[in-house]
Amino acid sequence: MTINRRKTRQIRVGNVLIGGDAPISIQSMTNTITKDFEATVSQILKLEYEGCEIIRFAVNDFDDAKAIGEIKKRIHIPTISDIQFDYKLALAACENGIDGMRINPGNIGAKWKVKEVCEACKFRGISIRVGVNSGSVKKEFIDKYGGVNENSIVESALEEIEILESLNFFDIKVSLKASNVNLSIDSYKKFSEISDYPLHLGITEAGPPPMGIVKSAVGIGSLLSQGIGDTIRVSLTADPIEEVKAGKKILKSLGLKTDGLDLISCPTCARTKVDLIKLVDIAQKKLDQLDLNIKVALMGCAVNGPGEAREADIGIACGNKNGLIFKKGEVIKKVPEEILLDELLLEIENMKKYNKLNKN
Ligand code: SF4
Structure with a gap:
């Protein structure tokens, strides 16, 4: 039986297309110090070899941002910078050749700062992932919906999206992660009923293997089997190689990956x-x-x-x-x-x- 995938709009991270009819891509995240580019490059090359198609790393300071150019010269897959609050780091990551951005506009602060980031991303064809984790849902939405649930998670995500849309930025993908598998599934399903932005699937803080792999396989797998999801990251308290191996197996078990x-x-x-x-x-x-x-x-x-x-x-x-x-x-x-x-x-x-x- 083939899976009928939900029709989403298509974006790109470097040369990897996400959404639409693009194959579901596998992401992972380094756990090296990003500016230690020997260690970072070495880890990314091993992840590439295992089948990682997009790599994310934290950009915590300007030395991390500066390392992006050197890292990119030596690897072969697109990169995403994970930035928490500082719009200047986002701008520096853009200047240094990042392919995708993980940042929540709500964390950046003043709208003119978000606008600068959007313009820099638009100019270079960089897409942005906005995301909500169950642990970071705004109090306003928790109060409105009586707790952390799929409604408050989805509304938090929509608020982040609206900030970008108001600046004419639409190259967006979205994550709605919870460490509770059922809550993750419900949140992604609810969101997919009201929006066609491509979805980055993951179960956050899933823990170490084997339970972390089981939680991810159940959560990510059940969504994929319903046609929901465009790119995946299995989060594990383990060597990220294990994340990529697990991601490949999830796709393979559903017939969404045929090689190997x-x-x-x-x-x-x-x-x-x-x-x-x-x-x-x-x-x-x-x-x-x-x-x-x-x-x-x-x-x-x-x-x-x-x-x-x-x-x-x-x-x-x-x-x-x-x-x-x-x-x-x-x-x-x-x-x-x-x-x-x-x-x-x-x-x-x-x-x-x-x-x-x-x-x-
Ligand atoms: S040996 Fe294996 S294949 Fe044969 S009946 Fe037992 S479980 Fe099934």
Whole structure:
């Protein structure tokens, strides 16, 4: 079943389009000191390698802003500066070549300051993300709606948007994050019913893995499955590499990303007569390194295994201390358990040579 995506207007962050019919992009945020550009560049390059498509970093002072040019020379994905209050830092980030801005106009203060930022962004084609976190909803809206809920969150976001719109600025994307998954879902859904601005999805302060990944997968995944969301960031108390890996898996599990490894394996049961858990664990690590577009099925028995194994590019249906290897729907050999993995990897290497399974 394909997902019917909500029609949103399209903006860009550098060369990455967001909204409209653009693919859903994966973002992350560095946790290095931005002005330490060796550390920042090194982290961004690793994130790029994992599949990060847009990178955000905090710009806390003018040295951070000045580092943007040097960072950009050495990386290959668009950048977003995260700025809290100081409009001069926003202007400095624009001058130094930033591609996108995360700033709330309500935090900048006087309207003439917001106007300067909007003009600088417009002049350079820089889009702005405005966002509300459940922890920073204005008291006025909390009182009006009786607490922090989807109504007060959405109205806070609309207020930020209206400031930009009043200055003729429309290259906007919006986030409405809460650490509570249900509240996030309700807020994004409510907003998507009344606005066509593209949405940046995330569950804020989701915590460390595995719970942070589960919360994000449930929150981001359920919105995406309803066609809501144009770009995602999984927030984790962990190495940001884990955020990108989780983001890719969320998209992949919904069929919103088709490249990369799709590993299917069964949970094992009393019918399993090989050490499938160990086999899958080793296979996953090795296959991840091969960086291929491939669907691999590793199944524990001859009852339910052959069906899945036949559907995959390559698969194994295990028997009693042995297994049948399927390739493109046909059994190609029966091998003992000890060499099952080696034979599988050998066949995949052959497919890689002849069938162009590589990503690029
Ligand atoms: S595929 Fe076979 S071994 Fe695996 S869980 Fe299902 S019945 Fe059990």
